[in-house]
Every structure is written in C-alpha cells, then in structure tokens.
Amino acid sequence: MREIIKMVVVLTVLSCFSGGLLAYINSATEERIGNQVLEFVKGPAVRAIFEDATNDPIADRIQLKDGEIERTFFVGVIDGEPRAVAFETFGKGGYGGDVGLMVGIDVNEDKLIGAGVTTHAETPGMGAKAKTDPSFVAQFEGLAVKDPIKVTKDGGTINAISGATLTSRAVSLAATDAGKIYLRLKPQITEKLKQFQK
Amino acid sequence: MAKSLAQEFFKGLWDEVPPFRLVLGLCPVLAVTKSLYNGAGMGIATTFVLLSSNVLVSALRKAIPSKVRIACYIVIIATFVTIVEFMMKAFAYQLFLELGIFIPLIVVNCIVLGRAEAFASKNGIFRSLLDGLGIGIGFTLSLTALGAVRELLGTGGLTFWKTATEILPESYPKFSFMIEAPGAFVALGLMLCLMNLTGKK
Numbered sequence: 001m002r003e004i005i006k007m008v009v010v011l012t013v014l015s016c017f018s019g020g021l022l023a024y025i026n027s028a029t030e031e032r033i034g035n036q037v038l039e040f041v042k043g044p045a046v047r048a049i050f051e052d053a054t055n056d057p058i059a060d061r062i063q064l065k066d067g068e069i070e071r072t073f074f075v076g077v078i079d080g081e082p083r084a085v086a087f088e089t090f091g092k093g094g095y096g097g098d099v100g101l102m103v104g105i106d107v108n109e110d111k112l113i114g115a116g117v118t119t120h121a122e123t124p125g126m127g128a129k130a131k132t133d134p135s136f137v138a139q140f141e142g143l144a145v146k147d148p149i150k151v152t153k154d155g156g157t158i159n160a161i162s163g164a165t166l167t168s169r170a171v172s173l174a175a176t177d178a179g180k181i182y183l184r185l186k187p188q189i190t191e192k193l194k195q196f197q198k
Numbered sequence: 199m200a201k202s203l204a205q206e207f208f209k210g211l212w213d214e215v216p217p218f219r220l221v222l223g224l225c226p227v228l229a230v231t232k233s234l235y236n237g238a239g240m241g242i243a244t245t246f247v248l249l250s251s252n253v254l255v256s257a258l259r260k261a262i263p264s265k266v267r268i269a270c271y272i273v274i275i276a277t278f279v280t281i282v283e284f285m286m287k288a289f290a291y292q293l294f295l296e297l298g299i300f301i302p303l304i305v306v307n308c309i310v311l312g313r314a315e316a317f318a319s320k321n322g323i324f325r326s327l328l329d330g331l332g333i334g335i336g337f338t339l340s341l342t343a344l345g346a347v348r349e350l351l352g353t354g355g356l357t358f359w360k361t362a363t364e365i366l367p368e369s370y371p372k373f374s375f376m377i378e379a380p381g382a383f384v385a386l387g388l389m390l391c392l393m394n395l396t397g398k399k
Contacts, residue, residue: 003263006263007265010261010262011266011269011273014258014270014273014274015273018274018276021281022277022280022281022284025280025281025284026284029285029287032288032289033284033287033288033291036288039291040291040295
C-alpha cells in the first residue's frame with residue numbers, strides 16, 4: 001500500500017511541477033513566438049506589398065474586432081503618412097482548399113495597392129503559380145475596393161492563370177472579400193491609423 | 199569498473215559516440231542531416247535535453263520508485279523537450295521550420311532515455327552531468343559531420359551561419375542524391391565504415 005501511494009505521489013508531484021514550469025515558459029515566450037510567426041509566415045507577403053513603406057509594418061499592427069472575429073491589420077507608412085493597411089483574407093473554392101491572400105489597401109483612395117498569396121495547397125506548376133508568379137497578383141494593383149473582383153470568364157478583369165481557373169477565382173474571391181471587410185471597418189481603421197501619424 | 203571523471207566525459211566523444219559506435223538514435227541522424235546547420239541545431243537541442251534530463255534524473259534517483267521510473271523519466275524528458283521547442287520557436291524560427299516534427303520527437307530518442315536508465319539512475323549528479331555532456335557533444339559532432347559531408351557532396355558548398363560558401367570547384371557536378379533521404383543511408387554507411395576502420399573493436 002505504501003509503495004502505491006509513493007508512486008502516485010511522486011508521479012503527481014513531478015507532473016504538476018512540469019506542467020507549471022511549461023505554463024510559465026509558454027506565457028513568457030508567447031509574444032515573441034507570435035512575432036516570429038508573423039515575421040516568417042506573413043512577413044514576406046506584407047513586406048512585398050509595402051515596398052515603399054518607411055516603417056516596419058510587422059511591428060506596427062492594429063487589432064480590430066469584426067463581429068466575432070479579431071483581425072490583424074498591418075500599417076504601412078508611405079511618404080510619411082500612415083495611408084495603407086494590409087490584412088489577410090481567405091478565398092474559398094481553390095483546387096486544394098482555401099487560398100490565403102494578403103491584401104494591401106490605400107486608405108485615401110480606397111484602392112488595392114498590392115496582393116500576395118500566403119497559404120495555399122494548390123498544384124505546383126499550375127495553381128501554385130498564384131504565389132510564385134508575380135505577374136498574376138500584379139493585376140490586382142489599382143483596383144477599386146467597392147467593386148467585386150472577378151476573372152475574365154466571370155465578366156471581370158483578372159486574367160486567370162492558364163489551367164488554374166479555380167485558383168484564380170479563389171484569389172479573386174479573397175480580394176473581393178477583403179474589400180468588403182475593409183469598407184465595413186473603415187471608420188475604425190482610419191481612427192486607429194491616426195496614432196501612427198507623426 | 200569505476201572510470202575517472204575525464205573518462206566519463208570523453209567516452210561520449212569517441213568510444214561510445216552514439217550514432218557511429220552504439221548505432222543509436224538513428225532517426226534524427228538520417229532525417230535532419232541535410233546540411234551542416236540543421237545537423238548542428240538538432241545536435242545542440244538534443245544535448246540540452248540529454249544534459250538536463252541526466253542531471254534531474256540523477257538528482258531524483260532515490261525519490262523515484264523503480265516501478266514507475268520510466269514514466270517519471272518520460273515526464274522529465276518531455277518537459278525539457280517542450281522547453282527546447284518553445285525556445286527554438288522564439289529565437290530560431292527558421293531552424294524550427296526546418297527541423298519541424300523532429301524536435302518533439304527528441305522525447306522518444308533512445309539515447310536520451312537510454313542514458314537516463316542506464317547511467318543517470320545509478321550515478322551521482324556530477325558524473326551524470328559529464329556523461330550527458332560527453333554523449334551530447336559526441337552526438338552533435340556526429341550530426342554536424344554527417345550534415346557537412348552530405349551538404350558538401352550534394353551542393354558543392356557549406357552554409358555557415360546563413361552565408362553559403364562554395365568549397366568544391368565550379369566543375370564539380372552537384373550530386374543532389376546526397377541531400378535526398380537515400381543519401382543519408384549511404385553517407386551514414388560510409389561514416390560507419392570509416393569509424394570501424396580506425397577503431398579496433
């Protein structure tokens with residue numbers, strides 16, 4: 001009997017101690033890990049969109065509530081003015097599931113200033129070109145956010161990647177979605193942008 | 199039987215170097231040694247776990263009841279592995295992306311559990327520390343050497359701390375087979391052969 005109690009006690013104490021230690025380390029490194037994930041997963045797309053930005057868009061970011069969802073907006077300071085935001089949306093209906101798209105929007109002109117695919121599971125050499133071929137996403141530059149963005153087959157202006165209409169549609173859908181989200185949250189975004197004014 | 203403290207440390211570097219002499223812990227040895235940097239990173243992570251778990255197992259060896267000892271060792275090892283995972287995510291995220299699943303898998307690396315069971319549970323704290331350090335450094339050097347050989351033959355150069363250096367002449371045909379999975383077996387086989395030629399055991 002004594003042996004059983006000792007086994008239980010030792011194992012319990014050890015597990016509790018280990019759980020507590022890990023919880024502490026988790027909370028101590030949580031913020032840094034979050035930053036690292038942003039830097040390496042979303043960072044490349046954000047930096048490509050904000051080529052001309054003078055600030056660090058990864059560090060200057062704002063959180064806004066969109067209904068139930070918490071969204072992260074990366075702020076771009078261009079020509080000394082915080083005039084652009086970038087955020088990620090997901091387009092449904094890609095060949096391999098949802099396609100993640102980072103979209104940059106100019107707040108003064110309500111226009112897209114750039115886009116970049118972040119996460120996808122499309123076919124290499126076909127749909128995956130949406131990420132690797134910059135000429136595809138370049139088509140989104142300068143489009144107004146209030147109009148739905150479509151591929152030419154659906155009566156829009158985006159030339160689909162050959163052999164990857166589904167992917168092109170998913171990306172267009174994500175961009176359209178981004179426009180809607182942006183217009184919905186615009187008052188809060190402009191309010192928050194003021195704090196980056198120097 | 200009783201070895202001097204120095205022998206306890208140095209045995210891990212040559213006589214009992216894990217992958218080449220004991221032929222243990224081959225899963226990470228084969229999987230992550232695509233490059234010198236990855237090999238070294240994996241080795242250092244494993245060394246930290248080995249050292250910490252050896253010290254703690256040794257310190258608690260009188261408190262841990264023998265019937266649940268393996269469970270206790272696993273809890274201790276898993277704790278340190280998770281710490282390594284957090285640290286690597288926070289400070290070396292790219293290395294973490296490269297090594298991926300093999301970091302959590304250090305838990306089941308038989309070298310770590312093997313040292314806890316065979317050495318740390320029977321020896322004092324200081325001896326266990328030297329043992330863990332020796333075996334860990336031996337493991338790190340093995341992985342680094344294997345990674346370097348594969349990277350050199352596969353790409354014609356080596357990457358030191360993110361700067362790629364071409365070592366072999368331009369005319370060297372890049373033998374990319376060496377950085378694929380089957381190349382790991384060939385490289386390991388050649389290294390084992392070399393080790394056996396030099397040793398007399």
